[in-house]
Amino acid sequence: MMLEAKNVHKGFDGIGVLKGIDLQVNKGDVVAILGPSGSGKTTLLRCLNFLERADQGELIFDGEHFDLHSATNREIARIRTKTAFVFQNYNLFLNQTVLQNVTLGLVTGGHMHRSEANDIAMAALERVGMADKIHSYPNMLSGGQQQRVAIARGLASSPEIIYFDEPTSALDPELIGEVLSVMRQLAEEGMTMLVVTHEMEFARNVSNKVVFMEGGYIIESGPSKEFFEHPKEERSAQFINTILNKE
């Protein structure tokens, strides 16, 4: 097991948002986190990467234990050397070029030489098909292009797992495909990914595992084929139906 989260609780202003989440991810897994909006999916990802402090919970990463509530800054820094995070709204550094967006973390946070960082960044940008835009600023790019740069920024630090929080939800429909195809390619190359998404096609055919959340609980989890073909829970079946009918 590469990553295991145990009994994660989180509330905002006394209102429970995560009410005891248990999650396991194996190396090479592509886990799709599904669920209606407001069910706590974003909060879960954010807690796993300490963008949010859980009220309670444990994270076991490569056999190392971390307390999701009281981890030290040092431990948090350590976790973040193993992870990358792709945001719904990209969050590219607006005052930096595409290339700088990818190298900045390597050079400042990772103390890497600029030339080495540039090489790594170019390779990452090539993987997402953005190597021809290295001198552009984020606001000159389409949403799909920005998100691909954001993925390259994540890839550049060779993470063990990438968290995606609805990476295509902010995109115009015609731009979703280019981002999904990059993610599909990463999945095929064996990258471990935890993906909050509403893209049922991706969840069904690219991810090997599905976690269905609602109201701060995991209602059902299992292999994606099984989940879509034979959902065990009433709520899961309803959710699948409403989503598929919408499409």
Next chain:
Amino acid sequence: MNERLWEILVDSFPKLLLYGAKVTIPLTAMSFALALVIAVIVAMIQYADVKVLRQLCRFYIWIVRGTPLLVQLYLVFYGLPQIGIKLNAYPTAVLVFGLNEGAYMAESMRGALEAVPKGQLEAGYCVRMNYLQIMQHIVLPQAFRIAFPALSNSLISMTKGTSLAATITVTEMFREAQVINGRVYESLGLYTEVALIYLLFCTFLTFLQRWGEKKLNSYGGIKA
């Protein structure tokens, strides 16, 4: 216009300009630099919510914004010597102008820092940058762009404000106009002349601001 007045104006113009170049501009530049340093530090302390220091910053802004600049000048130059703190006129002017405008600029900077999307910080953390690295490379540069019009405004207002240094014996451009006027008694002509020179300086700064804004928008194009 009579010939005597014309002669006086032509004669005084280079003198006034000289004091503008020799005193008004350096005084403005130094005061502005001081104000900028104060503004960045005070704004960052509040942005980072550093306990106690944050309260101190609010107190400083409250005092400075709530009292007249002229009174502040008098207090430091004529008042403080009574308790043994004696500064020369010129350093007093730099200090008071810097502290004064610094309070306003700190508020501009604080607003600008808060206008930088929180996601920028979070993305920085996720690529293993620490707080100061994120501030240096991401948040502050963006905040400066957002605050640029407000900071330009402060610079222009400060340029004119340095004329108040005349009241604490600094011979800057306006004081020089007063001195000349004391000899020739041509208030209307001379004060119009010095007003026009201030206008010239500020017009130049306005152009500089336009140019700067264009420059900042041409790359990156961050929308505030």
